[in-house]
Amino acid sequence: MSATGVRTVEWIVTDLDGTLVGRDLRIVEPNLAALRRFTDAGGSVVVATGRGEESALPYYRELGLATPAILYNGARVVDLASGAVLYRRCLSVAAWARLTLLFDELPAGVWPVVFSDGRAHVLADSAALREYARRDRIGLVRIGSWGELPLDEIIKVMLICERPAQVGAAEAVLAGFAGVLGSGVTLVRSESTYLEVLPAGATKGTALRELAAAQGVPMERVAAIGDNPNDLDMIQAAGLGAAVGDGDEGVRAAADIVVADCALGAVADLVDRVMPRP
Incomplete structure (x- = not known):
């Protein structure tokens, strides 16, 4: 003191x-x-x-x-x-490519938000996403497919869950993926309904x-x-x-x-x- x-x-x-x-x-x-x-x-x-x-x-x-x-x-x-x-730091090209495949395996009610070039990108609209955008005071850019984003400029992926219980289920889907790529990504819970996928070591x-x-x-x-x-x-x-x-x-x-x-x-x-x- x-x-x-x-x-x-x-x-x-x-x-x-x-x-x-x-x-x-x-x-x-x-x-x-x-x-x-x-x-x-x-x-x-x-x-x-x-x-x-x-x-x-x-x-x-x-x-x-x-x-x-x-x-x-x-x-x-x-x-x-x-x-x-x-x-x-950015997600590796391999990590990002694998993630886009895993998005289809996420439980219903879990919504990906992908950050690239300082903007937040989504494929869909939902009440959970709108609340996330309101809370963070950001705009969400609607795109047609994840392929529109540059492979080597993905800063992070947010998984916005409608309920806290879904975070564990989403984490389970990604846990095996993280293991396959070794230290290729960092998973972190930042809120009760947020799971984030970050570049390795970030x-x-x-x-x-x-x-x-x-x-x-x-x-x-x-x-x-x-x-x-x-x-x-x-x-x-x-x-x-x-x-x-x-x-x-x-x-x-x-x-x-x-x-x-x-x-x-x-x-x-x-x-x-x-x-x-x-």
Whole structure:
């Protein structure tokens, strides 16, 4: 714990949904004020999210950030001010080709969303997809077939499930596929109804290590906070890993500290711990 008003970390790395941002899709007010206090004291804030550029940009602007953003659960690190991609991974051509065949084996009520060239592509329309687009504040581009997308520029695949129970069934379909290709993809649950297929090695933790090394920030000077399994390796990579109080049980068990619930200002609680108020 630091002396009053003194920072003990250089960076706070925060997830968005369920961590910094509440169910109303707004930054929880105490979090916003606390992060401004942290940056005013010379600290830096890095956003690490499953969202893409279009979806993350409004929060980035509201926070007044100039730092790179970890997007697509670590498949991209992007300077959102300029749009420059600083770090990137894509699904291999073999992995993408195999996935398109497996889409037909997914349970009814599981809807693929494929990200390429900064846009989200779908083949169909459904209430679940519309709700996903509303929540992430993105447009969905309707295409006629997956063959219209470039084979070597697939950033990630989201499987949007109508019910939480379907995530396990979808994961079972993909589990054998992941095994066949060895380390060809990374599977991660990012919400109770979201399963994501990412390029091999693409995680928030991997991207954070790359970014911190590039900017000369030791990991022991980084605090990271999140609520879901896709945040786990990021939390474990940081010098101080914090779990949201009402987040996933496994994440809470693995974290160094457990802070307040999301709606009560989880990030603000973390700021108070690494930089107590005077």
